[in-house]
Amino acid sequence: MSHHSTSLHPQSRSGFGYFFAGAKMAMQPGLRRYVFIPLLINVLLIGSALFYLFSNLNSWIEQWIGGLPEFLDWLTYILWPLLALTILATFSYFFSTLANFIAAPFCGLLAEKVEQRLSPQGMIDQGWADLVKDVPRIMAREWRKLVYLLPKALGLFLLLLIPAFGQTIAPFVWFIFTSWMLAIQYCDYPFDNHKIDFNSMRMQLKQKQSKAYGFGALISLFTAIPILNLVVMPIAVCGATVMWVCEFKNSKI
Numbered sequence: 001m002s003h004h005s006t007s008l009h010p011q012s013r014s015g016f017g018y019f020f021a022g023a024k025m026a027m028q029p030g031l032r033r034y035v036f037i038p039l040l041i042n043v044l045l046i047g048s049a050l051f052y053l054f055s056n057l058n059s060w061i062e063q064w065i066g067g068l069p070e071f072l073d074w075l076t077y078i079l080w081p082l083l084a085l086t087i088l089a090t091f092s093y094f095f096s097t098l099a100n101f102i103a104a105p106f107c108g109l110l111a112e113k114v115e116q117r118l119s120p121q122g123m124i125d126q127g128w129a130d131l132v133k134d135v136p137r138i139m140a141r142e143w144r145k146l147v148y149l150l151p152k153a154l155g156l157f158l159l160l161l162i163p164a165f166g167q168t169i170a171p172f173v174w175f176i177f178t179s180w181m182l183a184i185q186y187c188d189y190p191f192d193n194h195k196i197d198f199n200s201m202r203m204q205l206k207q208k209q210s211k212a213y214g215f216g217a218l219i220s221l222f223t224a225i226p227i228l229n230l231v232v233m234p235i236a237v238c239g240a241t242v243m244w245v246c247e248f249k250n251s252k253i
Helices: 015-026 029-066 069-119 128-160 165-193 197-209 210-225 233-252
Strands: none
Touching: 015 029, 015 197, 015 210, 015 233, 029 069, 029 197, 029 233, 069 128, 069 165, 069 233, 128 165, 128 197, 128 233, 165 210, 165 233, 197 210
């Protein structure tokens, strides 16, 4: 019997609630060493990306807006902040997807350790050797997520290229899209630890769509905010695992 005490008893929450439960969980002493590697990968990748982005953002937007016909000049004041936010969100999302791909085995291990804290029954305690053995399967799963994501992301990017209309509507559509994709990205770690296939995981998330969207929306927001997006990955993994234990674990068959 584990004597680890945790202030997070498995109980149903809102999507937002699971994100904040994840933040609380990530701070727990026994979990910090599992939080560290995903955090480090995220900080290095997203930190470098943001530095590059802020060095070039202004000139990119000026070029984009420069293509507008003169009679739409008044739109510049609306489009500038919308484009800045869209580029920031897109950049952050792209690099966080890349960071997730690289950190996937460590995120899976973190999800497993969080689940052991909350609901030890039915869990096999895996170590680093098991993690290494699981890497090919985990990376194949990450590739499956990318195959699901990329065509949709490309369609949205093409929408952004439509002058005026696309640039006005795309940020809102992009936010809804990333909310769902980030819910899938992070909730998949505990599902995958239990060898539940990708399509079954998606169907189960759809049954709790409002919670999944709420959880993903908060991750999406934090992913787009500089500095905060450096720490979002381990928090989201922990939050997704709390959601798995409270919402899905007992209905996984």
